[in-house]
Amino acid sequence: MKNRFIQYSICLVFVTIGVLACKNLLVEDPKDQVFVDNFFETENDATAAVNSIYSILNATSSAPSFGGVYFSTYWVVAGLCSDEMENKLPATDLDQLATFTQRPVNASLNEFWTLAYKGINNANFAIGGIPSVKASETFKNQRIGEARYLRGMLYFDLVRWFGDIPLILTLNGDIRPRRNPKAEVYAQIIEDLNFAAQNLPESYAAGNGLGRATKGAATGLLAKVYVTQGEWQKCIDQCNSVINSHKYELYNDYSVAFWVPNENGKETLFSVGFGTANNSISFWEAGQFNVRLLPKQLTGQIPGVNAQGWHVATQNLYDSYNAQDRRREVTLLTSIQNLDGTTTTVEPHIQKYWDKVHEPLAGNTDHDFPYLRYADILLMKAEALNELNQSPNADAYAAVNQVRKRARFNGTIELPILPDLQGLSYQAFKDALLLERRWEFVAEGQRWFDLVRFNKLETLVPIAKPGVLPQAFHKLFPVPQNEIDLNQNLLPQNNGY
Numbered sequence: 454m455k456n457r458f459i460q461y462s463i464c465l466v467f468v469t470i471g472v473l474a475c476k477n478l479l480v481e482d483p484k485d486q487v488f489v490d491n492f493f494e495t496e497n498d499a500t501a502a503v504n505s506i507y508s509i510l511n512a513t514s515s516a517p518s519f520g521g522v523y524f525s526t527y528w529v530v531a532g533l534c535s536d537e538m539e540n541k542l543p544a545t546d547l548d549q550l551a552t553f554t555q556r557p558v559n560a561s562l563n564e565f566w567t568l569a570y571k572g573i574n575n576a577n578f579a580i581g582g583i584p585s586v587k588a589s590e591t592f593k594n595q596r597i598g599e600a601r602y603l604r605g606m607l608y609f610d611l612v613r614w615f616g617d618i619p620l621i622l623t624l625n626g627d628i629r630p631r632r633n634p635k636a637e638v639y640a641q642i643i644e645d646l647n648f649a650a651q652n653l654p655e656s657y658a659a660g661n662g663l664g665r666a667t668k669g670a671a672t673g674l675l676a677k678v679y680v681t682q683g684e685w686q687k688c689i690d691q692c693n694s695v696i697n698s699h700k701y702e703l704y705n706d707y708s709v710a711f712w713v714p715n716e717n718g719k720e721t722l723f724s725v726g727f728g729t730a731n732n733s734i735s736f737w738e739a740g741q742f743n744v745r746l747l748p749k750q751l752t753g754q755i756p757g758v759n760a761q762g763w764h765v766a767t768q769n770l771y772d773s774y775n776a777q778d779r780r781r782e783v784t785l786l787t788s789i790q791n792l793d794g795t796t797t798t799v800e801p802h803i804q805k806y807w808d809k810v811h812e813p814l815a816g817n818t819d820h821d822f823p824y825l826r827y828a829d830i831l832l833m834k835a836e837a838l839n840e841l842n843q844s845p846n847a848d849a850y851a852a853v854n855q856v857r858k859r860a861r862f863n864g865t866i867e868l869p870i871l872p873d874l875q876g877l878s879y880q881a882f883k884d885a886l887l888l889e890r891r892w893e894f895v896a897e898g899q900r901w902f903d904l905v906r907f908n909k910l911e912t913l914v915p916i917a918k919p920g921v922l923p924q925a926f927h928k929l930f931p932v933p934q935n936e937i938d939l940n941q942n943l944l945p946q947n948n949g950y
Contacts, residue, residue, distance in 0.1 A: 493582035499596045502579035506603045507664070509572035510725045511740075511822075522568045522607065523725040523822045525741055526561050528898035529764055534927070535900035535910075536917030537770055537891070538803075542745075542763035553914070553923040557934035557950055565614065566933050569607045570621070576604035577624055598652035602666040602674070605645035606723075606824075609678060612638045613902060616929045616947060629940045632932075639682060646675045655700055663717045663726070664821070669700055670723035673825050680833045681906060685841035692834035695722070701827040703859050708783040713811045716821040720828070724821035739817035742806035746896065747815055748799045750789050759816045766801040766895065769917035774892060777870050778860050784895045803896045828856050828893050836886050845882040850874055856889060883907070924949065 492498055511521040520526070532538035533551040540551040546562075549555040555562065579600040583593050611618050612635050619630035620638050649671035657665060676691035695701060702719050704710045710720050717724065727740035747760035766785055774781035786804040789797045806820045831852040838849035854873040861867045874885055887907050890899065904910040905928045914923050926949025937943045 493585045494587065496586065496588045496592060499579070499583045499586045499588065499593065502575070502582060503596050503599050503603075506572050506575045506579060506600055509568060509575060510603075511727055520741070521725075522565065522572060522610075523824065523898075525745060526565050526568075527610065528822065528896055529745070530561055530565070531898040531901040532764060532896055534923075535904055536767055536914050537895060537900040538764045539767055539918070540763070541765055542761075547764075552918075552921050553927050555931065557931040557937070557946060559931070559933065562614075562930050563933035563935050566611070566936060569611050572607045573604055573621060574624065576600045576607070577622060580604070581623060594652040595654065598649040598671070599666045601645040602649035602653065602671050605642045605649065605671075606674060608638055608642050608645075609674065609681075612642070613681065613905075614930050615932055619943070629942045631942045639678065642678055643675065646671045646678065650675065655698065664724065666723060669695055669698060670825060672698075673722040673830055676830060676833050677825070680837055681902075683840070685837040688837040689834055689841065692830050692837070695827075695830050696834070701830070703827060703831075703855060705859065706862055706864055707779045707859055708864065710826070711783065711805050711808065711820070711823075713808045713819050716823070720826050721821075721823065722825040722827065722830070724823050724825075726821050727819055740806070740820050740822065741817065742820055742822075742896070743812075743815045743818050746803040747807060748786065748789065748802045750797050750799055751815060754789060754792055755813070755815055757814050757816060762802060764803070766803050767917045768801060770891070770895070771801040773888065775870050777863065777868050778892060779863055780860050780892050780895075782863075784892075805896060823897055826897075828859075829899075831855050832886060832890055832893070836883070839879060839882050839886070844879045845874075845877060849882070853886060853889060856893060860892070926950070 493502070509521050510523050512524075529538070529547070530550055533540055533547060534553065534555075538551070540547040544560075546555070546560040549559060550561060580597055583597050583600070586593060608618075608620070617632040617635050618638060620633040620641055621630060622641070649666060650668055653666055653668045653671055655668045657663070657667070672691050672694050676688050676695070679685075679688035679691060700719075701722065704715065704718070704720055709715060710718075715721075716726075744759050744761055745763045746765075747758075748762045749760055750762075751758050751760040771781070771785055771787070774785075784803060784805045785801045787799060787801050789799060791797055806818060807815050808818070808820065809815075812818055812820070835845070835849040835852040838852075839845045842849075850873065857871045857873065858867070861869075861871050874882065877885060887903060887909060890903050894900070894903075901910075904913060910923050910928060911925065914921055926947070929947045931947050931950035932943050937946070
């Protein structure tokens with residue numbers, strides 16, 4: 454396993470150098486071979502190594518993987534393994550996830566594990582080598598901060614999916630590592646994110662750094678880690694740090710938050726870039742949100758459209774919205790205006806990534822994947838305050854009501870709907886928060902995590918998907934069988950599988 458990890462790292466750094474460091478890899482010179490001992494010399498080398506981590510988040514369209522970690526698998530799995538999405542793509546692994554019948558042999562779970570560890574090993578390569586670069590300590594710590602943010606992010610998603618996992622921090626570890634207790638993994642995640650928060654800038658110069666990790670990204674992700682662990686005060690502190698930085702706020706109109714030109718705007722703490730959305734990291738591929746989510750019936754109505762409708766929203770999700778909630782209109786599509794003037798009704802499809810203003814053709818998109826938005830900071834703060842006090846206080850109401858107020862705006866005026874929450878018990882407020890998160894974060898890779906954290910997976914999924922009966926053990930996924938076949942030290946398998 455270790456040797457394969459090193460091969461992945463070296464391969465990606467070769468690609469990075471060819472694009473960014475401008476080294477001539479066709480010249481037969483042993484000094485140009487990429488090894489940790491002789492690769493890191495200049496600032497460009499450090500940047501190239503870090504960029505190879507970003508590339509794993511979205512790119513890497515090479516067998517056996519299609520796209521990067523957050524290209525589709527991550528958010529599709531989180532949607533299907535919940536009350537959010539149903540699968541229409543003929544694919545056994547996705548059908549299993551949508552019905553909670555997944556087994557250790559599952560292509561989507563295996564792909565996520567493999568790609569995430571590719572990214573982690575590229576991060577280890579960068580973290581281990583950058584200190585030797587001839588550059589200022591500030592520059593080196595910033596690049597290491599990016600690498601540690603990305604490593605922490607990948608480990609955070611791995612540990613939430615699989616529980617105990619191998620914690621690999623160098624390129625020279627055990628060739629067949631055992632699974633570390635999740636507490637050790639979380640401790641390393643927190644250490645990485647704290648380092649990142651201390652060494653990353655709050656922002657980058659205009660046109661230079663869009664999509665790169667920032668102090669706000671690290672601080673916000675720390676809040677996410679702490680809310681997942683039930684460390685309520687620590688979560689509140691991190692949320693307040695983001696809020697008090699005055700670097701972030703909600704757009705007045707929910708739809709504007711998903712315009713392509715705004716994806717690195719004031720509401721974004723961190724996003725995974727696609728297409729031309731980023732001009733400082735050169736690995737972006739076109740996103741496939743519209744291909745996967747928009748209804749097939751659009752084909753023929755819009756020239757050049759490539760809509761497949763592989764994953765649809767549950768009717769229960771659509772019905773849960775207030776009919777005038779701006780988020781339902783922006784997020785879900787239920788009718789198509791045909792060229793002949795007629796209307797075709799379709800089951801609810803997810804259209805939030807279709808920026809009709811800037812990408813009217815609805816094909817492959819430059820739209821980023823919104824990994825962490827400011828709305829999440831507000832809702833996590835409200836959740837942590839409610840849990841800490843065992844009842845909502847004024848600050849908790851103020852946080853969630855910012856999100857509800859935005860949902861009342863229909864693009865022109867504020868409607869008399871979704872009144873501010875007030876006077877709720879601890880449990881009623883918690884239930885209201887889970888609903889708010891459901892409406893706010895459709896297809897953003899949040900729902901399965903939320904149902905697990907709120908302990909509602911087993912009760913809410915059957916309501917949206919009659920006959921689908923998740924059990925307690927479904928709060929983790931099975932370790933991919935392919936990895937166990939390579940490394941028996943990953944046993945025992947997670948309970949239930």
